[in-house]
Amino acid sequence: MYEKYSEAMKNLTLSIMELLGLSLGIGKDYYRDFFQDCDYITRCNYYPPCPQPELTQGTGPHTDPVALTILHQQDKEEGLEIFTGGKWQSVPPVPGAFVVNIGDTFMAMTNDMYKSCLHRAVVNQHSSRQSIAFFVLPRRNKVIRAHDSLIGPNDKRLYPDFTWSQLEAFTQKCCRADDKTIKNFVQFLSESSSAE
Ligand SMILES: O=C(O)CCC(=O)C(=O)O
Ligand SMILES: [Fe+2]
Secondary structure: OHHHHHHHHHHHHHHHHHHHHHHOOOOOHHHHHHHOOOEEEEEEEEEOOOOOHHHOOOEEEEOOOOOEEEEEEOOOOOOEEEEEOOEEEEOOOOOOOOEEEEOHHHHHHOOOOOOOOOEEEOOOOOOOEEEEEEEEEOOOOOEEOOOHHHOOOOOOOOOOOEEHHHHHHHHHHOOOOOOOHHHHHHHHHHHHHHHO
16 A cells, blocks of 8 residues: 555656646756656654644644655645745645645755745644655755756856755754754855865
């Protein structure tokens, strides 16, 4: 069952990569080829009911450090919120639909043309909630670098070249993933390269 789910999600990932490439004007194959050999992590989230939900967080505010997240939410129970328009807004589950989230790594691959999304999960008093997050990661040693055509004549490259291995190590050893992970990571890279 899990194998079947992963296989279907991998195929979906590559189709989404085609759409992202087309939408950015760099062709359908560019990201598809880049992510053809990518890695995946599946996380099953379970949020029990909580007598005082206002005193806790299901999952605290963060952007996903990965390239892309494809999230399945349990039908009926709300919990996922995104920060947009200056406030937290619920993303209610739509039966049969996934939530697709741009992560920090993909944001860097577009030089911020596409932004990673600040989100959190809240809990409630009455019912438990489950979600399945399918995280898409570039192969560990592949260089993350925005395509030349996404850097306009007056634009700067906002990120140094990096690999998923480096970002993963940073999130695991230096800080928890939150809303400042990628900024802190870029700072960390520039400090380590100037110390060399
Ligand atoms: O449970 C949710 O809706 C969100 C989970 C999440 O953000 C994550 O696993 O990274
Ligand atoms: Fe997340």
